[in-house]
Amino acid sequence: MNQVRIPNQRAIIDRRAIGAAIAELVARDGAGARPEIVALLRGALDDGRAEVARRLEEKPSAGHECCAGQAFLVDQLVRLIHDHVVRDVYPSGNRSTGERLSIMAVGGYGRAEMAPHSDVDIAFFTPTRRAPWCEQVIEAILYFLWDLGLKVGHSSRTPDDMVRMAKEDLSIRTSLLEGRFLWGDNDLYDESRKRFFAEVVAGTERKFLSEKLEERNARHKRMGDSRYVVEPNVKDGKGGLRDLQTLYWIGKYIHKVRSGADLVEAGLLTRLEYRSFRRAETFMLAVRCHLHMITGRAEDRLTFDLQRQVAQRMNFADRPGKSAVERFMQLYFLQAKRVGSLTGVFLDHIDQQFAQRRSRRGLLAGFTTRPRWVKGYRVNGGKIEAPTDDWFAKDPARLIEVFQIAEAEGLEVHPATMRQADRDSGLITSAVRKDPRANALFLDLLTGRNDPEKVLRWFNETGVFGKFVPDFGRVNAQMQFDMYHHYTVDEHTIRAIGLLSRIERGELVEDHPRASRLIHQVASRRAAYVAVLLHDIAKGRGGDHSVLGAEVAEELCPRFGLDQGETDLVAWLVRYHLLMSATAFKRDLTDPQTIENFVAEVQSVERLRHLMMLTAVDIRAVGPGVWNSWKRQLLGELSDAAQERLRLGHMPHRRKERVAYKKETVAGLMGENSHMIDDFGKLFGDAYWIAEPEEIIARNLVQFSVARSREEELSIHCEYDEGRGATLVTIIASDHPGLFYRIAGGIHLAGANIIDARIHTTRSGWAVDNFLIQDPLGKPFREPGQIDRIKRSISDALANRIELVPRLAKRPLPHSRARTFDVRPRVLFDNEASNRFTVIEVNARDRPALLNRLARSLFEFQLVVYSAHITSYGERAADNFYVTDLLGNKITSAERLRSIEGALLDAASDERQAELEEA
Structure with a gap:
């Protein structure tokens, strides 16, 4: 976007020396020299990349220098290849006017902004179609570039083709807009550029603006529509590089600016704003270069696993209360926020310029809408603006007032006033923060009845929120x-x-x-x-x-x-x-x-x-x-x-009354099947009747009745529960030690997550266990194939037809990048949370095998699990168990609690997971 000075260019690549070496190889081996030439160029590419990487390591924030160095490296390689091909491979001593070739760098390469693994986007221009010599040269150049392992985006067009296609396609038009002469016939390049601006650009400025903004909005929507998503895309995300480039494209299309600095001359940005523009661009480019170098590919997503590495490469350090990666990402988001602010100001100036053009011609020439005034502010076209440049300086409380009025009146804050508020945000001093009027205005804004979210976001964008x-x-x-x-x-x-x-x-x-x-x-x-x-x-x-x-x-x-x-x-x-x-x-x-x-x-x-x-x-x-x-x-x-x-004023502890009321309610739900309460109700203890919701009890009784009439050893019923947004899985089986952990393993092997579990045993020795499950995305299982898989997996686990531990260990983590985070397992015991049970809470890295392993550890310590409550927070799981010993007592022995804690920590540890995966 701006010409960047590259110091000691020959340390990156020495074109003269390599050109001389190619000439020597050709002189010695003729056409047979190609493999050696490719090897020579590949070595130059590798050495040049290493030098660019070394410079970035030396100056980790030098984004522009890194990108300019990479573009310079590719420039020299393309020029070397072109010269070799036209001189040695397809020499033509007396070329006709149709045998001319111009090479243009387009897109990001055209701006001389290339991250280490960016595509090489080039356009070949020829005077006429089907010029055999030109086609041969283009093909030979491309094969050399491909042999170097470069990813090349290319096109071959005549000036006529270029004009026609650019008119039809926005992406082609944008790419050519950034065209830069690379090598070959300079006159042909100049002719193409003149025709592009005269025949494609002229008269289409307004259309280009609307199309680019529409394209930008669609891109933002794909990327999450917020510049504050915690895994941003540095290139295409909101507030990223593409947004800055869009401003440059619009400025170049409308004002023919040749560099980012020219945006100041065009009146689209102030010098201070341009410096912010440049700082944000430098930072984003540096981040993108580090991403490419870490991954060895064109990676633009700043994912969790890469954030820590980029922060380290850019020399961020931990501070009290804030890690290095959090400090790095905070700076990233501040830059993205700045990009958003600059975009608003920039587009407002463009709108004003178009409005002025319209007012100077046509039927409405000279006609302007009359602004209205609200509490001293000018309101025009639904936008509120400060009437004078010193408006906020005269009364800094107005920096809050303008946003409060905007919210109350349903107005937008004019971009020029946003810029003014940003500039004057430093006027918010301790005296203003203590001012009762300013605070009353802020409280009115915060509690506004129209759309406080939208206006508070503007308030934050200007920096006034953080100052106040x-x-x-x-x-x-x-x-x-x-x-x-x-x-x-x-x-x-x-x-x-x-x-x-x-x-x-x-x-x-x-x-x-x-x-x-x-x-x-x-x-x-x-x-x-x-x-x-x-x-x-x-x-x-x-x-x-x-x-x-x-x-x-x-x-x-x-x-x-x-x-x-x-x-x-x-x-x-x-x-x-x-x-x-x-x-x-x-x-x-x-x-x-x-x-x-x-x-x-x-x-x-x-x-x-x-x-x-x-x-x-x-x-x-x-x-x-x-x-x-x-x-x-x-x-x-x-x-x-x-x-x-x-x-x-007290808990209704009337146990008998509660059980009787629950049975009466269940009877009403069951209708003609209510006799099952008398048939089987006494087999279920009071704890079951109190713990389970009425509609689940009704389902359990029907299933229990059918299972007993058929003399089934195992009954599994799955049903989508709309009210809970989950699938209820009820297992009725002969109770035996280890039943819970085996069921949990079977459910997880089927790809489901348990979010709640209640474990009951009837007086006749049958287990009636209710599980609520969801898929890894928090959705219920409801398709017939999913239900069949759940049933089959539980049945196999209980019948010992599958080896649970090794198969669970090999299942992928619920979140592919969960290993990035340091989640140290922790075990908490609470004997005050319940009168009957010891509550055990285990916090650990979430994984499919976790609940199964924890439940098995509890079983091995002869603990009886009555209910389990499973919560996940991204990469972290919190599994809670209500347990007693075999005699129904709480666990109070300090020594036994320490032993249980050690076993649970071992079951939840990453080391144990690694051992199981290896096994």
Whole structure:
């Protein structure tokens, strides 16, 4: 885009020396010299790449220099090959006017921006079609390039072909736009360029702009439509290199700029903005070069496994509370954010220029719409703008006010005002942060009733958000290095605020029916929005972000204008924002002690309502597919049980009454089959009747009746449960030691994940085990082929027809890049979480064999598993078991607990997994 000076070019490749060596080989061996020439050129390519790599290692952020060096290397090779072919392979002493050839570098190569393994995109121009000498030379050049192992994108056209095809195809037009003379006939190149701009470009500027923006939007949608996805594509992702290149293409097409610096002369960027443009481009190019060098191929995806390596190559180091890779990715996202800001400013200037052109001609010449004024701001075409250049300097609180008015009035903030706010964001001082009016405006913006998410994102883009709330500025562009969170902390927070707003507007009733009711029942909606804003505010500080965040909330809430009651509520919500999900997903909700412990922390219905809403939007804002009906059901069950406990002031422990009520309800569901309750009900203990939902009990009784009438030794029933978003698998079999771990192994071998399990034994010695399962993408099994595979796999596992351990060990990880993350296994014991059971929680790297191995370890220690609750967080699994010893007692011996812990840690370790895979 700009000419980059390449120091000591001959250290990369010495064209004169290689040219002389080729001449010597030809003189000695004639046509037989080709293999040696290819070997000579391949050596030059390898040596040149090594030198470019060495320079990048020496200056890890020198993206432009690396790309320019690579382009220079390829330039010289193409020129050497061309000269050899036309001089030695197909010499023509007296060429006609039709026997001319020009070679043009196009695309990224045309910009002289080549990452180490980028394609070599070249266009051959000839005066006429079917010129035999030209065709022979082109073919010979291509074969040399292919023999060097280069991936070549090429075309061969006449100037007439070029004009016709460029008019028809946007990608060809864009590629030629960046054309650069490489070698051959310079006059033919000049003729082609003149015709391109005169016959293709002229008069089509507006169309080109709209087509490029449409192409850009489609590309963003393919890549996740956010510049904050945690595995970005450096080239094609939102805020990546392609976005910067699009600005250059538009500038070149409309203003004929010859370099990125010319965008300043064209009035499209200020000098300061261009420096930002150049910094972002340099950084992105360096990252892309490192990716190519690490992988040895044209790799543009900054995946988790590569992020750590690129951070190391670019000399990022760990800091307290933030790892090297998180610091590297934070800088990446800040650059991507800057690209977005520059894009808005750039396109606004283009729009203004087109508008001025239209106003100077045509029927509407001289006609302009009259702006209206809102609180001193000019509003025109649905965009609000500051009336003067010193508007914010006169009153810095206006930096918040302009966004608050935009949200309240449903307006866009004019790009020029966005640029002005960005420039003046430094005016936000401590005095402004303490200003009651500024804080009132901010709170109105945060709790706006139109679209606070969209406007807060603009607010963040300008940097004003981070200046006004410095704690938020600290998490700006901060990623969390795991496979669970899909977005940076600031983007996750803004999305969560947007979700709460949509829930309040009634747009998400189907997905969030409970939260849609609760938002209109809480005493303070302001507290709800502030809690969402602050729930992750202390991430990356090197401690428990919930505890640290509560301290931040106690400082910020009074500043924002919340009263003491609201402040206490927000601080509590931030402190305990993970409590509800941890309880719902990791604990047995039918155990009265679970509800007692939860309510002891919550203490009020108002807190419960707020916590339910915060939990829902927090989970959903993590990323696509994380929120599902199973999680909604569990949170709803916990909320209902806690609300009943809070309403009554005690847990309804009336065991006999609860069992009787459950049987009565089940009888109503079963209709004419209700006699089964009398036939088999006494075989099931009270614990079964209390633990299982009514509709599952009804299914179990029918299956049990059929199995006993047929005298089946094994009965497996699978049924899609729409309400839970999972498949219910019920196994009825003669109870025997190790049944649970074998069933778990069979289910995993069939490709399913267990998310919940309840294990029961009837008084007649039959096991009735209920499992809820999903596929690795969190979807239920419902196709006949899937159901048959589940049944067959469980049957084979229980009959010992397959070797579970080695086959499970060889199954791939649920996430292909999970090994990138350091997940150290951890075992926790809790004898307070339940009156009857010891609760064991195992955190470890998620893998198909994990549950089977953990369950086997529990079996080997003669522990009885009554229920299991399985949760995954990307690469990490949290498996929770409610257990007793063989006599039905809790495990309290410190020595025995240490032994169990050691066995579980061994079962969950990566070393053990590696041993099993080798076996």
